[in-house]
Amino acid sequence: MSVPCPIGRAVGLLGERWTLLILRNANLGTTRFDSFRAELGIADNILSNRLARMVEAGLLARVPYRGAGRTRYEYRLTTAGAEVLPVLHALAVWGQEHTEPAEPAASMRVIHQRCGQVTLPGPVCDHCGEPVRREEEAWVRPWLSPEPTALASAWRPAADPGLVTTP
Structure with missing residues (x-):
């Protein structure tokens, strides 16, 4: 039901x-x-x-x-x-603000590939002010790799x- x-x-x-x-x-x-x-x-x-x-x-x-x-x-x-991406963004922000890793680790970062800069998760780049389309977003999870991983289509x-x- x-x-x-x-x-x-x-x-x-x-x-x-x-x-x-x-x-x-x-x-x-x-x-x-x-x-x-x-x-x-x-x-x-x-x-x-x-x-x-x-x-x-x-x-x-x-x-x-x-x-x-x-x-x-x-x-x-x-x-x-x-389309679950905004939920994942919100969880990343909440987790960063309200939880601590077991061992010190650099924060996850979202990269707007179009301008190459770090931005907060969301629809608009904090650096250049342009919309961040899915195909222009990459994540850096430094505990796994220093390289950004582009989102899948x-x-x-x-x-x-x-x-x-x-x-």
Whole structure:
């Protein structure tokens, strides 16, 4: 049964443990089960369950690819999954302001690639004042790498060539 409150519905879907972290990684370009598992340290059964639920809800699309002689599946970010970005931005800001890492670490930064400057998460660059489009945003997570990671584009079924073959 769906609740009438949109916040309640969103929490019902996004509030499960691991779901927002899977969406964070999908927004940063992770698509394969093994990569999600390695990056998150999540158990196979839990990851499988969360991915299936997110596909069912339309946050991710399950897309076949051919690798190692058999068909496998990637999990591509959909428009609905990509539109969780403002929630991830808000959580990053809140987490920076109200939580402490176990060990000292440099803060996550958002880069507006168009001007090359750090900006607060949001729709407009603090440095140049221009809109920050999704394809112009990158994140630096210094505890993982000093290099910025560009956000993934939302998958569009009509633009997909079908089965992808990988070495």
